[in-house]
Amino acid sequence: MVISQKNYLAIAVSGLCILSLIVWRDMPYYPDEVALQFYAGRFIQDKGVSHGLFALCSSWGLKVPMLLALPAWLLSKTMLLVNPVQFRIFPLLVTLTIALYVAKKAVKGVNPLAVLIISTGFIGVAGSGLTMARPEFIHLLNLLFCLLSFVYWDNSEVRKLYIGIFVLVGLLASASLSVYVHIQGVLFVPLSIVLAILLCRSFTYKIIPTILSVAYLFGMSIAAIIGFSRGMSCDNYPGIQSYLSSMTVDIHAVVLQGFFSWVNNNFVGYSQSFLYNNEYAIGYLPSVEPESIVYFIKLRFLNWFIRIILFFNLVIFFGVLFFSVFKVINGLFCYFKAKYTCKKYFDIRYLLLCLIVSPIVFLYVYDAAHNFYRTFFLNYVIVVVVCLSLAGFRSGYFKHLINIYALVCICVVASSLLVNFVLFNKYLKEGFVGPSIALNSLGAVNDDILELASACKLNMDKGRIIVDDLTYESMKRFSILFPITYLDLQGQLTGLGTKRVLDVAKPRGVIARCSYVEHAGLVYEHKNNGLCCANYSYL
Incomplete structure (x- = not known):
């Protein structure tokens, strides 16, 4: 495939990704978007005190930790200055920027057709959640700056001091925002720490910025963990404590139903949010009611293909995890033992891959509720990793399988876009709100x-x-x-x-x-x- 064809391919895939988000532009203002403003966007108004959502709990009214005061102030100031319609521009920009970069990067790989897989980040109704201004988009912002940090470190052509300072500040700011809005952001801090060290190594004076960056990220994470443990504490009201605990996986329940049964049920719960269903969680989307039996059968087939793609993306993703862990362990062994049988010493790229994949695997296992917005976020990161991994995978035999899989993916996503436009766009334009409220009524x-x-x-x-x-x-x-x-x-x-x-x-x-x-x-x-x-x- 010549360079011009690769560019056209990247443009076409990017266009599909943009359309897959635009079709959801009229999504109403979801209750959890308001909840984000309540517990993470009121630092200025409440004078540095975090009141949260549960007024009965002892955690209500705690001071925001000093190391998290800057991201808390920044988020509060932003939410005061912009309205929810304007604030939704941020998740759209972050999501599309990642998709466009991955598309540009993937077509340069040995398997350029693998770029089609990035479109599965918007498969089914996934775009409906990716447009929402929830904590997950700030996690994506952090991962975007992680991506920029890697590009800066890996490409000597862009190693200008002012670019490095901008990327480092963006990395630290996005990491602190990610940790502040939700404790799951702590899972990505090790990745940010390693990339901050790599960034600082390219500076002339590297010791002081390295120490300050690592100390800030580490201290901020500890402060967030302590604050979270207090914030999730409601021992004085067992009913609320039980409700908070139900959001995570119950190990006892896993043992009772059996591991393989739990794996199956976990995938079914994970994939259900992407499908065209008779009803959706708390009715956030209008129910899908096909007008004819033929249309119903077509949707069943589309749901079937969506589940297949989600399954294979997960399998490949777990394969990437096992491979990267093996390479890290092998690299460390060779590095310390200095064996002549090793072709390479430790490759930092595999460590970075581990630090990206591991948090997503943890959240996939840990999230018992399978809330649609979190599953869409997990799928998006999974798709980015799978797309870039398969684009660079060198194997003559598997190349044909990768190309076939990529073509199936693009067909299913294109079908999803058409169905979303036919089924949902009309209802959303006519003012469907469900449990939410129309953006123009705020x-x-x-x-x-x-x-x-x-x-x-x-x-x-x-x-x-x-x-x-x-x-x-x-x-x-x-x-x-x-x-x-x-x-x-x-x-x-x-x-x-x-x-x-x-x-x-x-x-x-x-x-x-x-x-x-x-x-x-x-x-x-x-x-x-x-x-x-x-x-x-x-x-």
Whole structure:
């Protein structure tokens, strides 16, 4: 394949990836996107205190660790300056930048057709989750700077001092943001540490930046782990503690159902989110109801192929892990023993590969809930590794198999894009919201909120107001806000009821949708365009 053909191939695949995300541009504002703002985007408003989501737990109201203050401030400032529609540009840019780079890199390999595999990052309905501004996109941002760090270290042509400083600062900043927004970001810190060391080695004065970078990444990780252990502690309310613990794998349950049965069930749970289903988790997408039996059969076949591709991507991914671990162990053995039988000493590339693959394998095994947004993130990283690995895989016999597999992948992804446009695009444009809210409705309630605040005589500047997903955006600049859904959830998990939770949280009032207020069993004083308010200062 000549160079011009490779470039056209990369452009075509990149175009498919872009279209696979654009088709989901009207996705409504998902509740977890608001949750991210509640627990990770309020450093400035709450004066350095992390209030989180569970007001009953002893972890509520802890100070943000000093080493995490900078990423906390940066995220809080960004979320104050931009609205959710603008903030969604960041996950789109990060996701597509990685896809475009991988496409450009893969076509230069010995198996250029393997570039088609990168499109499986958007297979099925995966794009619906990749457009959301959740912690996973910040993990991808960290991995993007890891990729840039490797390119800088591996390519002498780009080793300019100002480029190196920019990449190093970006690596440290993205790693700290990744760790701050979710503890799973700690899993990628070892990769960031190794790459920071490699970056600093290219500087003229390397010792001080190396020590400072490693010390910051290590100290920040320890602070995050300590903060997470406190944040996940709710021993005073066993119901909430049990709920938090249910999000991770239960080793006892694995033993009871048997290892192979667990492996099968784990894959089924992992792959289910990508398929065209009759219903989706909490109804975040409209249900798929084929108009004819023929269409139904076609979707069943497409689901079958999606599962096959997900399965083979996982198999190849685990194969990459075993191979890289073997090469690292063998390289270390040869390096320290200095045996003449070894062709090469330790190759740092295999260590980097281990540090990328291992966290994803851990999350795949550890995530018992199989939430769609996390499975889409895992699949995306898996696809990047598989694509680049197969593009550089040297084997005449397997090359034909790789090409066939890549062609099957592109056909399935193209079919997914067509189905997504036909099945979902119409509903999303017509205003489907499910459990979410339409993006264009976030700023439309400002006047209603001001009227309600005046009617209920709420002093907004003093904070401590109960809000919901719709009203939060208009009130985010005020201190100590309580998400009504989590107050209601705490009342259910503890059996105390929402009113008893208020006795502990001590809110000054509520401005939220009346349906949420009524579901929580709270009283309200005034109502305006579906929003209700009440003043609880007397409590």
